[in-house]
Amino acid sequence: TTYTHHFDTATFKGDVTLNTGLFINGQWVDPVEGGTIDVIDPTTGKVITSVAGATSGDVDRAVEAAEKASKTTWGLKMPGGQRGRLISKLADLIEKYQDELSALEALNVGKTFNDAKGLDLNGVIGTLRYFAGWADKIHGKTIETTDKKMAYTRHEPFGVVGCIVPWNFPLMMAAWKLGPALATGNAVVLKPSEITPLTALRLADLVNEAGFPPGVLNILPGYGPKAGQAIAEHPKIRKVAFTGSTLTGRKILKAASETNLKVVTLELGGKSPTIIFDDADLDQTLKWAAGGIFTNMGQSCVAASRIFVQESIYQNFLEKFVALAQNLTDHTGSPFDPKTRHGPQVSQTQFDRVMGFINSGKQDGAKVLIGGERHGQEGYFVKPTVFTDVNPKMSIMQDEIFGPVCSVVKFKTEEGEFIRISWFSAMINRFLIEVLELANDVAYGLGANVFTENASRAIRVSNALEAGSVWRFSFYKINCAQATEFCVPFGGYKQSGIGRDLGQYALDMYTQVKGVHINI
Ligand code: NAD
Numbered sequence: 001t002t003y004t005h006h007f008d009t010a011t012f013k014g015d016v017t018l019n020t021g022l023f024i025n026g027q028w029v030d031p032v033e034g035g036t037i038d039v040i041d042p043t044t045g046k047v048i049t050s051v052a053g054a055t056s057g058d059v060d061r062a063v064e065a066a067e068k069a070s071k072t073t074w075g076l077k078m079p080g081g082q083r084g085r086l087i088s089k090l091a092d093l094i095e096k097y098q099d100e101l102s103a104l105e106a107l108n109v110g111k112t113f114n115d116a117k118g119l120d121l122n123g124v125i126g127t128l129r130y131f132a133g134w135a136d137k138i139h140g141k142t143i144e145t146t147d148k149k150m151a152y153t154r155h156e157p158f159g160v161v162g163c164i165v166p167w168n169f170p171l172m173m174a175a176w177k178l179g180p181a182l183a184t185g186n187a188v189v190l191k192p193s194e195i196t197p198l199t200a201l202r203l204a205d206l207v208n209e210a211g212f213p214p215g216v217l218n219i220l221p222g223y224g225p226k227a228g229q230a231i232a233e234h235p236k237i238r239k240v241a242f243t244g245s246t247l248t249g250r251k252i253l254k255a256a257s258e259t260n261l262k263v264v265t266l267e268l269g270g271k272s273p274t275i276i277f278d279d280a281d282l283d284q285t286l287k288w289a290a291g292g293i294f295t296n297m298g299q300s301c302v303a304a305s306r307i308f309v310q311e312s313i314y315q316n317f318l319e320k321f322v323a324l325a326q327n328l329t330d331h332t333g334s335p336f337d338p339k340t341r342h343g344p345q346v347s348q349t350q351f352d353r354v355m356g357f358i359n360s361g362k363q364d365g366a367k368v369l370i371g372g373e374r375h376g377q378e379g380y381f382v383k384p385t386v387f388t389d390v391n392p393k394m395s396i397m398q399d400e401i402f403g404p405v406c407s408v409v410k411f412k413t414e415e416g417e418f419i420r421i422s423w424f425s426a427m428i429n430r431f432l433i434e435v436l437e438l439a440n441d442v443a444y445g446l447g448a449n450v451f452t453e454n455a456s457r458a459i460r461v462s463n464a465l466e467a468g469s470v471w472r473f474s475f476y477k478i479n480c481a482q483a484t485e486f487c488v489p490f491g492g493y494k495q496s497g498i499g500r501d502l503g504q505y506a507l508d509m510y511t512q513v514k515g516v517h518i519n520i
Contacts, residue, residue: 003049005104009336011113012103016202020051022058022221023204025065026214032057037194037221042110042344043334043379051197054222056230059189062218063236066160066187069215075157075185078213084135087182089210091128094121097206101171104198106335109167110343110380111296113336119295124175127502130486131179134507138184143515150518155511157185158238158263162231164224164252166244167193167346168299168402174200176267176490177241178217180506189218189237191228193244195347197221224248235260239510243267243301245400246444246495265499265509268492269400270301270446273439275461276317277414278310280451286317290324292449294384297345298354298404301496302447302469305406306397308435314410318369318388321408325370325384328404332375332383344380345403351380354403361387361396366407392441400444411435414461440466445493447471468492468500 004017021028035053040046054062069075074083094101101124102116111120140153163177170192181188192200204219220227228248232240232255239262242252249266256262274289292304309317331341345351351374358372371385387407390397397407415436439448448467452458462470468491491500499509 003051005048005107007103007107007336009103009113009334010338011336012099012106014100014103016100016104018104018198018201019205020049020201022052022054022062023201023207023217023219024058024062024215025218026208026212028204029061031055032061035222035226037197037223039108039198040195040347041107042346043381045348045379048107048198051201051221053194054191054220054227056226058220058222059227059230059234062189062220063160063234065215066189066218067236069213070157070159070185070187073213074187074216075159078185080136080138080183080185083182083185084132086210086212087128087132087135087179090206090212091125091132093206093210094128094203095125097202098125101199101202103336104202105171105196108196108198109170109346110335112340112343114338115296116335120169120172123169123172126486127172127175127179130502131183131506134180134504135183138507138511140513148520150520151515152518154514154516155184155507156514157511159186160237161186161188161510162234162237162240163188163190164228164231164240164242164244165190165192167196168296168301170196171199171203173243174203176243176501176506180501180510181241182217184507184510186239186510187216187218189220189231191220191222191231194221194223228252229255232256233259237262239263239265241265241499241509243501245269249497263512266492266497267301267490267499267501268446268495268497269402269444270303270492270496271306271398271400271442271444272302272304272447272449272467273465274304274307274449275435275439275451276307276309276313277450277452277454277457278312279453281453282313282317282320285451286320286324288449288451289321290328293406294325294328294342294404297343297382298406299346299350299402303400303402304447304449305401306439306442307406307408308411308438309408311410311412314408318408322370322386325386328384329371329375332381342381342384342404345382346380348380350402351382354382354401354405357396357399357401357403358382358385358405361390361394361405361407364390364394364396366390366394366396369408371404392438398442409438411438414457415464436461436464440464443495446491446496466493468496
């Protein structure tokens, strides 16, 4: 079955047709149990269409196809350069259809068409091209141990890899997995989020158009506890690459450990800090701080929901920051209106979750400076929300909200005073715990942002932060966009994950190394 969506908007006009079945072995098939998933438009709460929902029987079929491909046509049966050309071809086709794909992403996620194109699709195309280039550059070493003995190493694909991705950047998160998985010669079973399956379904047709052998990439929309769990448990899947919440990450790790002990990499949640020292360029910093939390309506794993501002600029920052939040509120609306800068949360569940956090902040005694309520009567819109007067133990300061909600906190110093006067009473020590301790005082460690014109302080603070990525020292004066540097590894410290996406480092996540020993 197919579904055609007719777009007649200011930013995109045209019909987009996609198959709504399961993509297994290069073909569209119906799910064995006949399950379906309703896909919702978050700006209205109405059903767009329904698509097939996979269950464990479908995962079995997909794994069988993938295993066959990995042994007969793909993996070490196809030269790396040829694999790379297919991945490049796929990137070219995605570029060709980027407006269609951006429109689907905007429709299904609620992000603006312009963001979908500028951030998501750009990221997808760039990631695939980056990894396409690696496909013929994966090789081992020779190691001579004595003049009578040598060994060589091989970086071999796992065979079948399961990729489970979330709804916030649906196609981009898929590309972060597919790029390195395919470049290293693995065959893939990809499960998009049940909330946002549309772009992955459109991608499937492009996989065939690019000319991949059947079974190399299988795409199965399905619910997490059904299709996702079946992937995590499957005995013939040797590696699972997951992006999503920490709670689901734990379930996948457990399932893997209790079945075939598959290799698991996890990109999980975050509670990222933005730290602004009083020497930073305030106008630049304001824009970055607002982008850090409000981009994608706060539905970003690196959303910087804790903003620490040095005391002498705190009041000034706050006034201007609230004005930026107001500006976003004034530009809330349809993702297809070119003036829109703020859209809805992705689903009713996420809307309820974010409103729950806003209410918990209010109940805990934090002050709402702006926002703190829904926007309009239809859809899942939440106003950009800024809290002050928080304490570090409040839920809004500890838990991932995944919405347009942040707290602004005043600090005095980088650190040091805590140590220097530590012989004072315990109360004074607590009072003087300063920004580094505060920034690191969460279970997560995904991203962090530091703004200062002082280079040594920028480096000192970046090194002391417990985070997998640190961005945007303003002294560089460059446009340092988050997470789109394809050559730089991305991933979490602490409970933000295991392993890395992107960069050369990602190749190691999709290969296993063999040492072959030879007596000469
Ligand atoms: P989620 O964990 O609910 O779902 C993610 C995926 O896991 C979906 O495809 C879902 O169907 C699947 N899933 C759910 N239960 C499963 C199970 N028992 N077994 C196997 N698969 C299962 O997360 P979400 O709500 O889709 O996404 C939001 C989360 O993703 C946030 O916590 C966010 O921080 C995180 N995220 C992290 C990164 C990163 O790179 N670190 C990037 C984007 C999003």
